[in-house]
Amino acid sequence: MAAPPCTLEGMSDPTSGSNVPSSGLLGLLPRLPGSYDGPQTPETAPYALVGVGEGTLAAHLLQALALPSLTRTGTQFVLSSPDAGAAATDYADLAEVAGATARRISTGGRPDEIDVLVPGGPLSTYHFAQAVAYASGHAEEAQAADAALTDLAARCSPNIEENNPARDLAWSLWGRTPLLLAASDADALPHAWQQLLARTGKTLAVPLLGDILPLASGAFDARHEQGDAKVALILGDTDPALLLAREILDSRIDEIIHVPAPNGAQGYPAALALWYFGAWVAAYLAERYGAEPADPVVLARAQAGLSGEGGSEATGDLRLSAPRDDLRRTRVEEDLPGWEGDGDDDDSDDDVDGFEDPDDREED
Amino acid sequence: MAAPPCTLEGMSDPTSGSNVPSSGLLGLLPRLPGSYDGPQTPETAPYALVGVGEGTLAAHLLQALALPSLTRTGTQFVLSSPDAGAAATDYADLAEVAGATARRISTGGRPDEIDVLVPGGPLSTYHFAQAVAYASGHAEEAQAADAALTDLAARCSPNIEENNPARDLAWSLWGRTPLLLAASDADALPHAWQQLLARTGKTLAVPLLGDILPLASGAFDARHEQGDAKVALILGDTDPALLLAREILDSRIDEIIHVPAPNGAQGYPAALALWYFGAWVAAYLAERYGAEPADPVVLARAQAGLSGEGGSEATGDLRLSAPRDDLRRTRVEEDLPGWEGDGDDDDSDDDVDGFEDPDDREED
Numbered sequence: 001m002a003a004p005p006c007t008l009e010g011m012s013d014p015t016s017g018s019n020v021p022s023s024g025l026l027g028l029l030p031r032l033p034g035s036y037d038g039p040q041t042p043e044t045a046p047y048a049l050v051g052v053g054e055g056t057l058a059a060h061l062l063q064a065l066a067l068p069s070l071t072r073t074g075t076q077f078v079l080s081s082p083d084a085g086a087a088a089t090d091y092a093d094l095a096e097v098a099g100a101t102a103r104r105i106s107t108g109g110r111p112d113e114i115d116v117l118v119p120g121g122p123l124s125t126y127h128f129a130q131a132v133a134y135a136s137g138h139a140e141e142a143q144a145a146d147a148a149l150t151d152l153a154a155r156c157s158p159n160i161e162e163n164n165p166a167r168d169l170a171w172s173l174w175g176r177t178p179l180l181l182a183a184s185d186a187d188a189l190p191h192a193w194q195q196l197l198a199r200t201g202k203t204l205a206v207p208l209l210g211d212i213l214p215l216a217s218g219a220f221d222a223r224h225e226q227g228d229a230k231v232a233l234i235l236g237d238t239d240p241a242l243l244l245a246r247e248i249l250d251s252r253i254d255e256i257i258h259v260p261a262p263n264g265a266q267g268y269p270a271a272l273a274l275w276y277f278g279a280w281v282a283a284y285l286a287e288r289y290g291a292e293p294a295d296p297v298v299l300a301r302a303q304a305g306l307s308g309e310g311g312s313e314a315t316g317d318l319r320l321s322a323p324r325d326d327l328r329r330t331r332v333e334e335d336l337p338g339w340e341g342d343g344d345d346d347d348s349d350d351d352v353d354g355f356e357d358p359d360d361r362e363e364d
Numbered sequence: 365m366a367a368p369p370c371t372l373e374g375m376s377d378p379t380s381g382s383n384v385p386s387s388g389l390l391g392l393l394p395r396l397p398g399s400y401d402g403p404q405t406p407e408t409a410p411y412a413l414v415g416v417g418e419g420t421l422a423a424h425l426l427q428a429l430a431l432p433s434l435t436r437t438g439t440q441f442v443l444s445s446p447d448a449g450a451a452a453t454d455y456a457d458l459a460e461v462a463g464a465t466a467r468r469i470s471t472g473g474r475p476d477e478i479d480v481l482v483p484g485g486p487l488s489t490y491h492f493a494q495a496v497a498y499a500s501g502h503a504e505e506a507q508a509a510d511a512a513l514t515d516l517a518a519r520c521s522p523n524i525e526e527n528n529p530a531r532d533l534a535w536s537l538w539g540r541t542p543l544l545l546a547a548s549d550a551d552a553l554p555h556a557w558q559q560l561l562a563r564t565g566k567t568l569a570v571p572l573l574g575d576i577l578p579l580a581s582g583a584f585d586a587r588h589e590q591g592d593a594k595v596a597l598i599l600g601d602t603d604p605a606l607l608l609a610r611e612i613l614d615s616r617i618d619e620i621i622h623v624p625a626p627n628g629a630q631g632y633p634a635a636l637a638l639w640y641f642g643a644w645v646a647a648y649l650a651e652r653y654g655a656e657p658a659d660p661v662v663l664a665r666a667q668a669g670l671s672g673e674g675g676s677e678a679t680g681d682l683r684l685s686a687p688r689d690d691l692r693r694t695r696v697e698e699d700l701p702g703w704e705g706d707g708d709d710d711d712s713d714d715d716v717d718g719f720e721d722p723d724d725r726e727e728d
Contacts, residue, residue, distance in 0.1 A: 052548065053575055054575055056548065056574045056575045057574050057575065060574065068432050068433070069432070083577070083605070084605070087548075122578070175587075177590075184416065184420065184451075190573075191573045191574050194572075194573055194574075194579065195573070195574055195575065195578060195579060197583075198578065198579045198582040198583035199578035199579065199581075199582040200582070201582075201586070202582050202583070202584075202585035202586035203583065203586050203587075203590075204570065204583040204584060204590050205583075206568065206570045207571060207573055208558075209554070209555045209558055209559070209571055210420045210421050210424065210555050210558075210559055211417055211418055211420045211421065211559065213447070213663055213666045213667060213670075214486070214559060214562065214563035214659070214663055215558065215559060215562045215563065217563075217659075217660045217662045217663040217666065218562040218563040218564070218565075218566050218659075218660060218663070219561075219562035219566070219567065219568040219569075220566075220568060221566035221655055221660060222565070222566035222567050222649075222650065222653035222655050223539075223567070223653070226541075226567075226568050240670055241447070241448070241670060244666045244669065244670065245666075248662055248666065285586075286586065289586035289587070291585055291586050295578070295581075295582075296581045296582060296585060298581045298612055299577055299578055299581040299582070302577045302581065302608045302609075302612065303577060305608065306577075306604055306605060306608065
């Protein structure tokens, strides 16, 4: 919040490792289930949760655990990334002043401001979410989520040629604009899929927010052709309002597809499983468009600019940076020199898991 | 939540009064500021707030007051409409069991389940929001909001031919798809404008949710032509991430327009003023498309179906229904027969403020 405005000009080059090649993300996704290996011990109750930057989506997906935003006692979880470090510090300070213990989970930043370091990038959502699920005493839900993800991985992996639900859905979305709907208590799902389809699938999708009936009945009235090449995805459980909205949309847009949680999962495991399925769909959609399902160079530049990269050890402004899209996780202990990079402006080789550097893709 | 699924077939006809003619909404909007005349006395603190159905948006716009969702002591506000009555009852019961006093504010329903009755329809958001602002001890903010709305009314009314900011913005949106952006602590604003532009302006708009940088940098990569005929509206205050997103979007879409809160308003008054400005823009946009800025017939049918209309006095299932889009407000006292309609299936003339019934518009 306190960070000064900055522009894209004059920013340092992004680390080359942020551009994972196509085989990269599709290679990483099958290995994601069960890869969280951070702390599993519950912190002191009660709990509250806020997320900023790359932690925003995970905090929203955890809505099924019904944690409030801020607490004056117990543990305040703050999920963040270096590009939103100032806001994260504000929330943590606020909680500490109020009497809670702040527990900061981040993809990078100053070591004295991080309790758990998780890998950055589009898959950070998984690590953020599982870290909070375990630390808030929901180990059973965390394990159920991993089981649901493992099952999905077996059905969605690239080697599954026939009846691969993720690839099939990606092909249904190809050349169309997805509309994203969910029940009112699951508004994290349209948020999740908009992020995934844009960041990884390179596609603009339209979440339909709030009271669904006025939206569905009005949005296509002025220009009926706006319903062309639109496909609605109903994510997760339906409710009576959603079923009526489906009926209203039926005559207005191309197609409506229900995407339920796999195997009747409920609550947090269902939310994380639907996020994971969305990641698969987005990766296949990018591939279908002939695009890399990787972060564009401009994103790394923008995030680096906001994070104020370039602190130096001499001034005590050491900064951590977790490997992006890596599946390893590093627990930070302040008395151990356990971090893996110091954020200096050198061009160290940040290749993850041995993938080749792709050529930097230039923005048009 | 417990309401059974229902379909559009076999529903009773909507009340004719729900179709306010063009002059209607544009005639009602100038008289909205200051028209809240409900209770102004603070209830017992602490406060919490949830909204469902037509109360969903107001609860979100009140985010500037930082009320939690649920409380075990003090007062639990529940904003609702008859189409979401079951969910509202669940929330109220939950709060009462936990030890709080539930205060139900609704556009209709059973009299024993309503504490304050507010007018329904697209302008209900104003009455819901002001009711909670006053009842939660924010009278000063409520008055500041009314002052901001009064100022906007003077600048946006139909008789202002030159430099009418609402009409000018509506013309900028004509024939294009709006993208809606706001700072991360003001995500109610894209929600509000999507609702207004669809329900009243008959136009699909695209809120960009959560962490804005991955969205803005990825969403137009697969099909660059998806940026054509798109105009981004930055609603309210900017922050560093939003300014960077603006820079990224600049080369990808047609135009970016900043819509700040009027006269440097902040917090809740700014949010309500931006909602009100959006209502003006949406009404002019509908007019520009040659459409009525009124609720479509199908919406009234759907809401009536979900509300389980048709209770009878004989079974003790009397239901209230506030006049839709009327600016009068009725305080319900259970010992007074103060309600204005009983929801029976008669075809009583529900014209508001003497407007003629428009012909029922048939859905295509």
